[in-house]
Amino acid sequence: MAPPAIIAPSILSADFGALGKACSDTIGQGADWLHVDIMDGHFVPNMTFGAPVVTMIRPHVDRPKEAFGKGTFDCHMMIAEPKKWVKDFKKAGCDLYCFHYEAAISSTAAETPEGHSDQKTSPRELIKYIHDQGLRAGIAIKPKTPVDVLYEILDNPNKEEVPDMALVMTVEPGFGGQKFMPDMMPKVEALRKRYPELNIEVDGGLGEKTIDTAADAGANVIVAGSAVFGAKDPSQIIKVLREAVEKRR
Ligand SMILES: O=C(CO)[C@@H](O)[C@H](O)COP(=O)(O)O
Numbered sequence: 731m732a733p734p735a736i737i738a739p740s741i742l743s744a745d746f747g748a749l750g751k752a753c754s755d756t757i758g759q760g761a762d763w764l765h766v767d768i769m770d771g772h773f774v775p776n777m778t779f780g781a782p783v784v785t786m787i788r789p790h791v792d793r794p795k796e797a798f799g800k801g802t803f804d805c806h807m808m809i810a811e812p813k814k815w816v817k818d819f820k821k822a823g824c825d826l827y828c829f830h831y832e833a834a835i836s837s838t839a840a841e842t843p844e845g846h847s848d849q850k851t852s853p854r855e856l857i858k859y860i861h862d863q864g865l866r867a868g869i870a871i872k873p874k875t876p877v878d879v880l881y882e883i884l885d886n887p888n889k890e891e892v893p894d895m896a897l898v899m900t901v902e903p904g905f906g907g908q909k910f911m912p913d914m915m916p917k918v919e920a921l922r923k924r925y926p927e928l929n930i931e932v933d934g935g936l937g938e939k940t941i942d943t944a945a946d947a948g949a950n951v952i953v954a955g956s957a958v959f960g961a962k963d964p965s966q967i968i969k970v971l972r973e974a975v976e977k978r979r
Pocket residue numbers: 740742743765767806901902903904905906907908933934935936953954955956957
């Protein structure tokens with residue numbers, strides 16, 4: 731059986747002037763996780779914020795009582811040097827550190843705050859490093875990246891090097907409010923068929939009109955930014971998203 735529905739509003743569409751309250755409100759309205767979009771202006775053509783802001787919003791949301799529980803901070807790291815920031819985000823209160831496959835395979839040499847080099851980290855090594863810091867690990871793929879790059883990583887018998895979640899982007903990363911790409915669904919279907927118990931997240935353009943397509947394909951972790959924060963009644967949208975996934979389990 732597929733894992734339970736997890737609804738993760740993307741705070742990219744929240745009121746940044748009152749972010750702490752927006753975070754606690756959305757959890758109160760029935761959200762499971764907060765999806766925290768981190769953009770560095772290099773990996774994607776946009777910037778958001780870094781660990782200090784995560785530190786400031788963390789006290790507004792109770793820490794999850796178990797892995798993947800309510801209040802999980804799901805940090806979507808759209809950054810060129812994913813290894814460099816793991817420790818800072820751990821300190822800031824991140825629970826799930828989801829890096830991009832494309833960034834991991836091409837990350838360049840750079841000094842970390844601890845003075846380590848960040849040159850070329852394989853996804854496997856990076857997942858182990860994230861786990862070693864006491865975080866859950868996610869791996870994301872952009873629309874042009876084929877899904878089969880994930881098979882070798884997910885099939886690894888060494889569990890420390892296996893991600894806890896796969897994120898299939900359903901828009902080009904960088905901005906909220908874009909149009910859902912239904913042609914990404916074969917990737918989700920392939921993952922669900924091969925890994926019945928994997929947490930499979932979809933991100934970009936999810937809302938009332940697109941959730942059935944994503945749920946049919948087998949996604950269980952649903953990110954929605956504009957659909958939730960732009961709604962008159964966010965709790966109703968969260969309910970619709972959850973029911974669509976649960977109906978298909
Ligand atoms: O990672 C991203 C964009 O790069 C997303 O998390 C978006 O922020 C989702 O926003 P909507 O498409 O739901 O408005």
